[in-house]
Amino acid sequence: MQTVGYTKTRSKTVIFEEKYGVDIEKFSTTSDVEKFIEDKIGRELRVIELGGHGVVSTRGNIFKLRDYDINRMFDETINS
Amino acid sequence: MDVEEVFEFYRTEFVPAYSDLVGYIGDKPCQMVIELENTFAHISQYFNPELDIQDKDKNLAKAYDHLVRVTLDCYKLLWVNIHEELEVIEKDESIRKLGLNISETEFLTKFQKLRKLAQEARGMEMASVGLAPIESLDKYKEVVKESYELIGAMDKNKIQEIKSLKRFVSTKEFIVGIIVGLISGYLLHLFTASPAP
Numbered sequence: 001m002q003t004v005g006y007t008k009t010r011s012k013t014v015i016f017e018e019k020y021g022v023d024i025e026k027f028s029t030t031s032d033v034e035k036f037i038e039d040k041i042g043r044e045l046r047v048i049e050l051g052g053h054g055v056v057s058t059r060g061n062i063f064k065l066r067d068y069d070i071n072r073m074f075d076e077t078i079n080s
Numbered sequence: 081m082d083v084e085e086v087f088e089f090y091r092t093e094f095v096p097a098y099s100d101l102v103g104y105i106g107d108k109p110c111q112m113v114i115e116l117e118n119t120f121a122h123i124s125q126y127f128n129p130e131l132d133i134q135d136k137d138k139n140l141a142k143a144y145d146h147l148v149r150v151t152l153d154c155y156k157l158l159w160v161n162i163h164e165e166l167e168v169i170e171k172d173e174s175i176r177k178l179g180l181n182i183s184e185t186e187f188l189t190k191f192q193k194l195r196k197l198a199q200e201a202r203g204m205e206m207a208s209v210g211l212a213p214i215e216s217l218d219k220y221k222e223v224v225k226e227s228y229e230l231i232g233a234m235d236k237n238k239i240q241e242i243k244s245l246k247r248f249v250s251t252k253e254f255i256v257g258i259i260v261g262l263i264s265g266y267l268l269h270l271f272t273a274s275p276a277p
Contacts, residue, residue, distance in 0.1 A: 012096065013096045013097075013099055013100050013103075014100050014155075014221050014224045014225045014228065015100045015103060015104050015158075015224070015228055016096070016099040016100045016103040016104075019103060019104070020103060024095070024096050024099060027095055027099060028091055028095070029091075029095065030094075030095060030098050030102075030116075032095075033095060033098060033099040033102060033103070034102065034108070037099075037102055037103055037106065041106050045102065045106070045107055045108045046107045046108065047107070047108045047109075047110050047113055048105075048107045048108065048109060048110065049109065049110050049111075050105070050109045050111070050157055050160070050161060070111055070153045070156050070157055071156070073156070073157075073160055074156040074159070074160060074198070074202060075202065077159075077160050077163050077198070078195055078198045078199050078202060080167075080195075
C-alpha cells in the first residue's frame, strides 16, 4: 500500500530529541518513550485530562461513549 | 493495506509525535490512551478468525485511521498546551515588557502569526478529510516548532524576579493596609470613647 502523503522515512521529533539529547531511532514503542521520560523526571507518568474539554458524546446511545473532542479544544484556541 | 504498514506508521510517525507530547508535558493525556485503545480494538478484529477478509480489512483501515488521528491529536494537544503558556505571557504586561529575551512587539507579532499558522494547519486538515489528513502533519509540526521557539524567548530568571517583586509589593500593601486599619480603629476609639465636655 502507498498511503497518500505519508513517507516511510522515520519522522524526526520537534521537541523530544532536542530537549533530551537523544535519537528517536532508539525508541520503537510508546513504552520505550515512557520509560525513558519516567527515568528523566524521576516519577511515573500519570494519566491526565488536558484542557478540561473532555466532551462526552452519547451518539444516541444510552451509555456514554468516551470521546474527547480535541478538535473542539484546538478550534477554540485558534479562535480565542 | 497490510498490518505491517499500520505498525510501520506507528513507529515512524506516531511514536515521534507521542514522544514530543509526553516528553513536553511530563504526563500522559487520557485522550491518547483512549485512541490507542480504539486502535487496538480494531487490530484485534483483524486477527479475529470469525471475520471474513473484507471485515478484517475494514478493521485494519479503521485502526490506521485511529492511528493517524491520534498522531495529529498529539501535535494539536501539544500546541494547545504551549499556547496556554504563551497566553500567560501575553496577558501579563510586566512579563511581556521585562521577562523576555525579545521585544514585546516582536513577541506579540510572532504570537499572532502562530494563531494564523495553526488556522492554516487546521484548514489543511479539514480540506483533506476522507482523503489524506496526514498531509497536514508537517504543518502542525511547524506550528509546534515555532511555538516552542517562542516559549524559548522567556527569560526564566527575569520572570522569577518579577514574580518575587510582585509578591513583595502585595505583601507590603497587605501589611500597610493592616497598619492603616489598626490606626484608624484606634483613632476612632479615641474620638468615640472621649467624654463629652
